[in-house]
Each structure stands twice: as C-alpha cells, then as structure tokens.
Amino acid sequence: MLENKKALLFALLILQNANFLVAICLVLFGLYALLFKKNLIKMAIGIAIIASGINLFLISAGYRKGGVAPIFTEATIKASEAETRMVLPTPQALTLTNIVISLAVTALMLSLAIRIYQQTGTLDATKLGRLDEL
Amino acid sequence: MRDMSKIVKITALVVLAPLITFGLYIIAHGHLTPGGGFQGGVIIASCFALLFIAFGKQSKHMLNKELLSVAESLALFGFVFLALLGLRKSFLNNFLANSGAMFGASVPFGTKEAYINTAGTIPLMNILIGLEVSCALTIIMLLMLNEKVSKHAGK
Amino acid sequence: MKAAKIIFVIIFAYFLIACALLLRPFGSPTETTMDEYFIKNAQIETASNNVVASIVFDYRGLDTLGEATVLFAAVSGVILLFRGGVPK
Secondary structure, eight states: OHHHHHHHHHHHHHHHHHHHHHHHHHHHHHHHHHHHHOOOOOHHHHHHHHHHHHHHHHHTTTTOOOOOOOOOTSSSSSSGGGGHHHHHHHHHHHHHHHHHHHHHHHHHHHHHHHHHHHHHHHBTTOOOOOGGGG | OOOOOOHHHHHHHHHHHHHHHHHHHHHHTTSSSSSOOHHHHHHHHHHHHHHHHHGGGGGGGTTHHHHHHHHHHHHHHHHHHHHTTTTTTTOOOOOOTSSTTTTBBBOOOOOSOOOSSSSSTTTHHHHHHHHHHHHHHHHHHHHHHOOOOOTOOOO | OHHHHHHHHHHHHHHHHHHHHHHHOTTOOOOOOHHHHHHHHHHHHHHBBBBBHIIIITTHHHHHHHHHHHHHHHHHHHHHHTSSSOOO
C-alpha cells in the first residue's frame, strides 16, 4: 500500500514537471548529436535543438497556472487581477532574444559548412585537417 | 537551383503582396497585439524565400544585395540614434510616451481598447528592427543561393 | 573516448533531471516582484498595451540593441565567408 502511494506520488511529480523534463530531453538530444555525430550539418542541427530546448525551459519557467498572455488588448480578465493572473513577461522577452540569436548562429554555422564543403569536398569532422590547411 | 513551373511562379507572385501586407501589419501593431518587429521581419523575409524557391536563379537579379545591406545598416544606425535622442534622461529613454506629440497619447492602467497612437518610441523601434531583420535574413538567403555546391568542388 | 562521452552524458542528464524535479512545481513561479511591477506600470509608464513589447524595447532596450548587433555581426560574417570564388 505504502509503495503504491510512493509510486503514485512519483508519477504525479513527473506529470507536473513534464514541461521541464521535455526541455531537458531536447537539450540531451542536441548534446547527443553534438558528441556522437561527425557530420557538420548534423552538429548544427544539434545546436539548434539545444536552443529550442532552452526556449521551452524559459517559457515554462514563467508560466502561471491558468494564466493569460501579458497583453491588455481585449484581455479576458479584470484589470484588478492582472498582477496575479498574467503570465510573467520577462522570460518571454528573453525567449525572443534567444530565438533571434540562435537563428544568427545557425546561419553562420551553415555558411561555414558550405564553405568547408567547397574547399575540401567533405563534411566529416574527423577527416578535416587543421584549419590553415584549407 | 532550378526554377519551377509557370503555375508556381504566378501563384507565388499572387500570394506575395498579401503576405508582405500581413508582415507590415504585424510590425505596425507590435505595441498592441502579439507580434512586433522581429516576427513581422521574419514573415517578410519568408515572402522573399518563397520568391527564391519559385524563381530559382532568375531571382538573383530581382534584389540588389548592396541596397539590402545599406538598408540593414541604416536601420541599426537609426535604432542607436533613436536611443541616443532620449539622453536627456537616460540611454534608450522613451521620450515620446505620454508627451502628447506623435505616438504620445497616454493610457490608464487596465485599458482594453487598442489605440494605435500610443507607446512613444516603441512603434518606431519596431519598424526599424523589422527592416533590419528582414534585410538581414534576405541577404543570408541570397548569398546561400549564389553558392555552387557540386560533387567535385575540392581538388 | 566513446565511453567517456557516454559517462559524461549520463552524469549531465542525472543532474539536469534532479534540477528539474527539485526546482519548483510547474505553474507557480516564486520570485515575481519584478514582473508584477512590469505588468502594473507598463501601461502608465510606456503607454503600451503589450507588456512584452514594452520590456523588449523600453525596460530592457540594451538587450535588444545587443541582439540586433549580433544579427548584424552574423550577416557580416556570412558576407565575409561568401565574398569571392573558390581560390585555386
């Protein structure tokens, strides 16, 4: 009986924190692609997946149960309860920053991959020599 | 990159104008509704991506790379200039808000109606950032389109 | 080498999951003083109905300036990489 209750509590903990766990899964998938894949484009995809995991974590960190978006235009709540029912706006602003920066980083990485393929004819990171031999 | 059939080209040209208008709407209403400079800029850049997909190599001559990069630099310069204009109080001070001039109408707490003549420098900064993001992404796509990636590119 | 990588990933995953489960219950943030100030004063101080826009362009404008500069630097890097043909 006691063990049953413990397992139930653990399942509840996991279900309640599903957003954080999915964000961690995305970060780990990206890390796997970075560490174990040798293709440069797959490594770029790994970094993009890590960035989306961080985005999900930031958005989940600022969420309030039953909250609405922090925009007053046609909001469905009363103005007096806005402070306690609106979702935190600062993590959303930081997520916006993170999206644009990850986009810039991805564009630069893909350009480098194209250039490396043009120079050497391969995308395998282990077959590339030193950079000054390019 | 090869160009696609005539049907795709005509459809892309037909869809282009409403999509760019939608991007401009998202930019202009950034201080009232969800959206803003970044999102609208990305929508406008995606219109040019549609153009590149449909027209292939012919779209190289439709857009001027130098003009786009000059527009991007001018937008970033305008952002810094607008931030410097508020130096009477502090850097990035919103000097137009609640002043009664352009975009200067004040909003009491809890208003749910949307008035476009509000928010001070925020709409102007939205427009500048939208110009910068759309030009930046279009330049990146244009440069990647020009590159030749063949099997025997190396030695 | 590969075993070291796998051990690193497992230890990293353990710490991340422990952090996620011990952080706080999802949906009830604890430190909200700054955000409550933003929600309460955004309409009065910046006259903007969209609180996120007022944070991005007014309260934390320097962040946005740095972000636009990063985008500008990335475009400069791409132009630099693709400036000429393949050298012989």
